[in-house]
Amino acid sequence: MDCCFNYIGFVRRDDNSTSRKSIVKIEIKETYAEGLKDIEEFSHLIIIYHLHLADPNKDLKRIRGGVEVGVFATRSQHRPNSIGISVVELIKREGNVLYVKGINAFDGTPILDIKPYDEWDSVPNPKVPEWHKLNETI
Template identity: 40%
Template sequence: MPIQPVGADSVTGTVELDPPFADGLADLDGFSHCILLYHFHASGDDAPLSVEPFLDDEQRGVFSTRAPQRPNPIGLSVVSVESVEGRELTVGGIDVVDGTPLLDVKPFVPEFDVPSETETGWMDASASAIRSKQADERFL
């Protein structure tokens, strides 16, 4: 499993909503990307406040990382919208474990979601390093 959606460019997945929520997918097919919020149901109950992230070999505060072991185990992925059919959303760039409980779907809007100026703190990784990393025992 890729660590981040950027490492899963070629991975396609299906998000299946419960029938009462199917109508909520209306008009999402007009967006190129969406944000998936989900529950890290497989990450366990032990949520240290300091972790060794996948792009570093030093302990970092969990809130400055994308580690799935979190005090409140909520994940976020920006994925491409491939199609919407009924209650199924087909997406590209998915990095989520099969069966992960979905909390919400939101459209990705660059004007809202991409700040004009950013800094990445301790994380100074090349795009190739991010794209090549796969999940290990720390991220299951």
């Protein structure tokens, strides 16, 4: 089944990198701006976005740390569905613009949804394989 989404906003960044260390603007369309009410009461957000520049990839295996693994065991942008997700720190809000740190998306990346990060989303000491630790930037 096919589906479609409405873009609620876009990533705006000056450096046009994917560095998670940069403070990045997420500009929400005015149509959706009232949905941001009280969002600044949260320290972190979950940003769901469309990886619009990635080629959907039908190859379901990747090499990570010299190990062949399935695409769903990676954070690769080349996946069957071009959906990205990042947990970001909310630095501040100015009207319909969120200033965040921690997203690895290019300038112009369309935003699909925003959810608050809360105690439900916290997993202390998750198990992570060694090969994944070697590829944290991918």
